[in-house]
Amino acid sequence: MSNPSTTRPGPGPGRRPAPDRGRTLLGPALRLIHTGRTPTRSALTTALEVTRATAGAVAGELAALGLVTVDEHPIGTGRGRPSHRLGLAPDGPVVLAAQVHFDMLSVALAGLGGELGEAVYLPLPAATDPEPILATIAAAGAALVRAQRRRCLGAALALPNPVREPDGTAPAALHFGWPGGTPVVQLFADAIAAQDLGPRGRVPLPTAVANDANLAALAEHRHGAGRDARHLLLVTSGHRGVGGALVVDGRLHTGSAGLALEVGHLTVDPLGRPCPCGNRGCLNVETDPEALFSAAGRAVDPSRPLLDQARELARDPSARAAVDTVVDRLALGLAGLANILNPDRIVLSGLHQDLLAAAPTRLPELVARHSLWGRCDQVPVVAAEVCHAGLVGAAEFAWEPYLRDPQAVAG
Structure with missing residues (x-):
């Protein structure tokens, strides 16, 4: 102008x-x-x-x-x-939020204010190639849009792997073995475009895809434990692996190509467990649910969600030694990140939130002991507050164009 x-x-x-x-x-x-x-x-x-x-x-x-x-x-x-x-507005527009987990899929509609409707959970399709996964999500999301009376203005998807900017490709999808460079943004847009959204879905429906940890950090910064933090570091472990994200002055720090803050591949034990990335002893495999079960010498029940079992194990007094082992590794990783990033708050979610609850003194003290400035300028380590943070963050991503320009709602 x-x-x-x-x-x-x-x-x-x-x-x-x-x-x-x-x-x-x-x-x-x-x-x-x-x-x-x-x-x-x-x-x-x-x-x-x-x-x-x-x-x-x-x-x-x-x-x-x-x-x-x-x-x-x-x-x-x-x-x-x-x-x-x-x-x-209680009858105002909504967006479609979706998430791919290690062992399932989830979709929900979301209004402004971090308001998330009831989530629908789906099993992974038999074939875990990108097309069947995204088609399953798109079909379930379209059914939600058709079944409600509020206008749907956009859709966003949280993925458990990096998404390269600006081309929207997935350079590495370690959980599912997708080919490097999978054009996931375009595939998601195509899957949504193939659906009947009914009279209340904007056509074409704007779509977006981002890493799940980035989106969880966005949700915590706007609606949860990260509110008002200037430099917020989020570290999380879901059903498998470890993710992280940094929000600086309200904006996600994603690096030159959207691939920053892959904190899971920070080495905390050079002789530790092998990681899918090719290294050993990454935070990714030393502090996730499988690592906790391994440290405890317990077997996983394949009929139940892994994260649910790990959270129960973190609260089990008989597993205290295993919890301390994993907490010690997590503290080393957090201290290293604090040295590099100098956040003013660290938010832990997923299993890490339960590890903090199990060791509320030990974990922050070890982070302070191993970090350069820890003893004189200890970083608060707090538990996440947003339920379904990946979905809430996906909703934030879908709402972002309208938060920048509310008049686009009328377009």
Whole structure:
């Protein structure tokens, strides 16, 4: 857009006219309401650093787009003027969130505010090539879209492997043996396009794919234990392996090609277990559910989800020695990451969250002992708070274009 201070009359040099200024504030305002930081119009006025009239106009336009609600009657807080409460439209649009796990698939619809509908869980298809997996997800997602009354504006998928930017390929899908360079973004878009979404699905439906740990970190930063952290490091172990992600000033750090923060392949025991990446003793195989069962000398029940069993084992007093062994390895990895990244908060999810609960003193103390600045500047190590963080993060990814430009909802 051209510079308004030189092309049109206005209130003063460098000042945008009020209508333009209001439009540029729609995205920041929706993001604030979406993350629960501005529950009232007064709070929105303060956060945006604008006049009450401008904040009212911005909230009104978001309401007209069907995204937020503005209480007709102002509420008193005991201090200052009463203000109008802001909320998210209960009948507003949704997005489709999906996730590929090591041993199953999940899909759900999600509104703004981290609101996740009931998730549908599906077994992996007999053939775990990308096409049948993505077709199964697309069919289940389309059924959810057709069965509800809210408009669906986009879809995003969380994958348990890296996704290269900007071409959207999977350079390595170690769990399923997909060929390197699988065009997963295009395949997912094609799978969704082949479905009947009914009258409430945007056609074509915008789609996106990202790494599951990256998306979980996004969910925790916006709606969970990572709120307000400037440099948030998330480390997680799900059904198999270890993932990690870094959020810096509200944005995911994904590196030059989307492949940054593969923390699972940090070596914590050079003589340890072999890793699918070709190395030995990676965090990926020394602190995941299989590593805990190996340390405990216990057998896995193949009829039950591996992560559920590992979480139970982490709480079993008779497995304390095994828990300590895995905690010690995890602490070494976290300390190394803290030395390199200097986060102001570390969030642990999946099995690592249960290991923290089992060793709430031992784990943070070992991280501090092994990190360069730990004894004088200990990094808080906290448990994740968002349930189904991969799905919630996928929803965040699908919502992102509309958080940047809410008017795109009407397109």
